[in-house]
Amino acid sequence: MNVAEEYGSLVFNDRAMRTRLPRDVYKSVQNSVKTGTPLTLTDANVIANAMKDWAVELGATHFTHWFQPMTGITAEKHDSFISPTGDGGVIMNFSGKELIKGEPDASSFPSGGLRATFEARGYTAWDPTSYAFIKEHTLCIPTAFCSYTGEALDKKTPLLRSMDSLNREAMRVLRLFGDMDSRRVTSTVGSEQEYFLIDKALYLGRRDLVFCGRTLFGAKPPKGQELEDHYFGSIKPRVASFMQDLDESLWQLGVASKTRHNEVAPAQHELAPIFATTNIATDHNQLTMEVMRKIADKHGLACLLHEKPFAGVNGSGKHNNWSMATDTGDNLLEPGDTPRENAQFLLFLAAVIKAVDKYQGLLRVSVATAGNDHRLGANEAPPAIVSVFLGEELTAVIDSIDTGSPYAQKDKTTMEIGVDVLPRFPKDTTDRNRTSPFAFTGNKFEFRMVGSSASIADANTVLNTIVADVLAEFADALENAGDFTQALNKLIRKTFQTHKRIIFNGNNYTDEWVEEARRRGLFNFKHTADALPYFVHEENIALFERHHVLTPAEVHSRYEIMMEGYIKTLNIEALTMLEIARKSILPAASGYLRELIDGLAAKRMIEGLTVEPESSMIKKLAALNADLYQKILELEEKLGVESADTTEHGKYYSAVVFPAMQALRAVADDLEVWTAKDYWPFPTYGDLLFSV
């Protein structure tokens, strides 16, 4: 493949628009993207027609509005371009109206009670900032999805609103620093995607993977990740061929896939793209996950995106690298070369630190799912406690600002904001603290709590909104200040002093940190069911309302959807466990038990033969089998309990159902250890993890 030629070949990008649209129409699209003003219907018709001609040339027969409902995955409903001509034939047709607006039936998507209050009908609206693309002979138009009365029913609408809010407040701050050139600030995101690849045939032999995306049973294999021989290891030919195919498909779709490597766990890998504007990065990540699954299938592989497909080895996350940039190309989290640039950098840094401290609970909520519960707080992943890693050098700078004490690395003088030039902070990987959930990595923050299967929209909506909120406060204070420099110094110093407790450069995996975090008063929501109710805290509702990101009704509906999603996930897992235990494990163990009993009976007919090991094994297996049966009954009984209150129901699943699932698993895994391989009804961890 000629990469430079093929890159973006399936995308109706700026290049395609420039060559295919009349100059004035092209200009008005550009203007619409920049300023957010809607296009006229005449222009939309011209664009739609050009888009259709382009798509048809590339083999497309259908179009769809491509959107991200609250299910967290993407939705599409295909319509063909055909339009009857009256003489028995058809022409390919696509109108501006069809491009700009779609009307899918909203009633089958989760609305969290919004449907009861508002109209059932929904509509999708074109997001012209994210390019249309072709997938499976279909022209896909990225859209936002709302109810007819304007309530957001998707993940993109609040994300776009949060970007607007961040833009507005960051621009106010930039103007105070005398920046009159920038016209827009956007947040930027590069999301590293972790995943597992296993053999497809073995995958199909596991009902738990098929139904739930994770294994619900499985004894520890003799070899896991303890040799640390997989991370950055040489890539096996079958995986390499998958990765090559994946990259080429993504490049055609304009997704700038850049890095690929093996991860820590056996069968685990990572892909990282070059960062992009947040809403585009979000669309691209959804597309990446979808393409990964499809390409894996073509290679006889299954791609597992679940946060914890296997107990006992690392789970998968998504490192959400986040920063803010001006349309003139300046990264606002890049320490600058002049005292003025540095003062500005420190103010934006202070804003992020304050935002993360003040809204730590909200960040935790933004990544709370049943799948991620297995990962946050487990050994490899960041804990459920949010803290910020700044690195030694930057922390020393902040300490110096805070206390007025000499800054050691620099001639033992104190750091004067607006007078001194900051040192360059090392960006090399050795300095990284891999245990931190929110780490400054030279010129961006890396939020590592996001789950591997999740849409990155929620986390970034929260990040944009909370930083916008603090920037608004800062702008208010500074716009009214008599002496700007003096007020700026005071503000930065005070912010660092007040919010220092969120900074932690040590090892986040230790028990000491959990204890220390408690002393500092930081939140520690261990489970989704504990975290989610905090979403509807009045402070958070006010925050989203203040920035026009979510109305109180939208916040409440999202809460219902998230908690119901949690309950449904656990319920499906529990039902799957019961089915596997009853239909596969119990019969398998009984069958093996019968063989042992038959063997023992035969032995007894021959004089002088020892009854061991059969006799002991029979006792052991019979006891485990009886225990398994008991645990099945217990889980069944616990699943039968209903509750009208979503919050209570969620907590019940977390506190009662989940432990019963764990108890069932423990017995089944013990049985696996003692049952002959020929009898075990499905592929084991060893089979799955070392299958490719």
Ligand code: ADP
């Ligand atoms: P690593 O963390 O593996 O050392 P990098 O730090 O280069 O690699 O980048 C990790 C991810 O962060 C990549 O997706 C990269 O594009 C992204 N990234 C780099 N700069 C920014 C930025 N200013 N804003 C958002 N993401 C960024």
Ligand code: MG
């Ligand atoms: Mg990284």
